[in-house]
Amino acid sequence: MRYIEEKISPRYPEGAKKDTYQPVLYGYLQDRSPQLIHSAKRMAVIVCPGGAYRFKSDREGEPIAMRFLAAGMQAFVLQYSVAPNQYPAALLELAEAVALVRTHAEEWDIDPEKIMICGFSAGGHLCASLGTLWKEPFIGEKLGRPEYLWKPDGMILCYPVISMAEFGHEECRKLLMGDQLSDEWSKFLSLQNRVTEDTVPAFIWSTQEDEEVPVENSLLFASALRRCHVTFELHIYEEGVHGLALCDATTEERKAQIVPDNAGWIRHAVRWLRRR
Template sequence: MKNRQLLLMLVLVNGIFAQDTIMPLWPKNKIPNHVKSTEKEIHEQNGILRISKVQEPTIDVYLPSKQNATGEAVIIFPGGGYGILAYDWEGTDIAKFLNSKGIAGIVVKYRLPSDVSQTNKKYVPLIDAQRAIRLVRNKADKFNIKSDKIGIIGFSAGGHLASTLGTHFNEKVYELVDTVDNESARPDFMALGYPVISFGPDTHSGSKKNLIGENVSLELDDYFSNEKQVTAQTPPTFLVHATDDTVVPVENSLLFYKALKEKGVSATMHIYPKGGHGFGLGLHDEHLKNWGDRMVDWIISLR
């Protein structure tokens, strides 16, 4: 009996240290562009944890031990075509990998565009992304991180959201809610995994349709075609993609890299011949499995 109790205590302690805290992004009843509705959040576990119809966005904070902490943090935006969040595959698994390198990993459960529970849905993911980095920066001391070493990473449609944040961080897309919103929303660095970048010919049509709809104006297309929004203030960027990606063509990363180069922004790109789409950490592929280490090497190079 005592052994079983000890085992239970160890499991609970390990759980506490593996996942430090889940925090709401917004104060209660102050979520911008939110409309009360009968829509309910859905969690489905079928190999990958898929979350949809997010109503109350959060950050899920994973911290390394203080002895191993580098002071850097990466805010993580899982992908899913702006229809679901591949929450463990492109979220918590990434956070745990970063923890193994001494880097804080913070997963954002951001709202997905909804005609039922939101107004002006096309800006809602960006609203949550801006708030997430401001909240993390505001809690830097609590999380044992440096406020000027906070980066972001996004995968697929989450890569579109990350690149939207990286190019639209100065834009006012919601009214100030509290003192957290006085913090800067600019990432210090940005990593993009097989990202949707453009809403032009090479886009992922599902992501575009879910975010802004069909038959929209050229102006709106351009606004969310982030290769057209790069400036000299866009943060240093790491890109990873596979040439044989038939879901989000590799041209998305190539377009963004070209735009960064033209604006004099430091950029690193790793293009693999094979890997398809949605490879996550790529641990089962002999060639892809080290891309995460290459990213960490790049983060170290920025110090």
């Protein structure tokens, strides 16, 4: 197995990048083997931890990547820019990360048509942003890459922030938009409003007990996908606080984060990915 670190450096719009933080894509790459018939073209998953656009949760980074790695996929974790940086800094970094993985697909034993993104909470908003906005002209202008090299092939959204208005997460909204904060921008970045027939397929899960990012975020997004005839799978679990990650002791910070009935989400997600 190989471990790689790749700096992510898109061109940022004026005012979006406000510090010197260097985003990095960390990769865990399994070697090809003649005994493994799919090992020369593995699926890739890029994980985006949550953290309200204020920090990145370690619980939602490498431990998640290791589960996808164990399922036979090439796994990555994107450490993207958070506050004081503003939209679209993190979005451009994720777009660049997808493009980078696709560019290195042959070298890294990846199927270039199976590059997925997986985000938690605010990281879910980030992934859903790329999954819905990948055709926005400014992305190509800032990346300077061949057209749509940055388009993901699917997205896994784990208790995602979707709305920046009703049912939204106020800290996410303020930190993401900063001095751009307005009702107009809130509507623009409420991603249920941005779904079209070009939105990429989605696997979504949440819990009805989540009080930090209400389940309505997932329901609104799933409803928008349905209206636009975009393939999706939705799981709503009865119990569980926000930030469950793997729902077991692997990612436990406190006892409330162990919910055995929900721990199967990643098995369902892996099966969904394999159907792609």
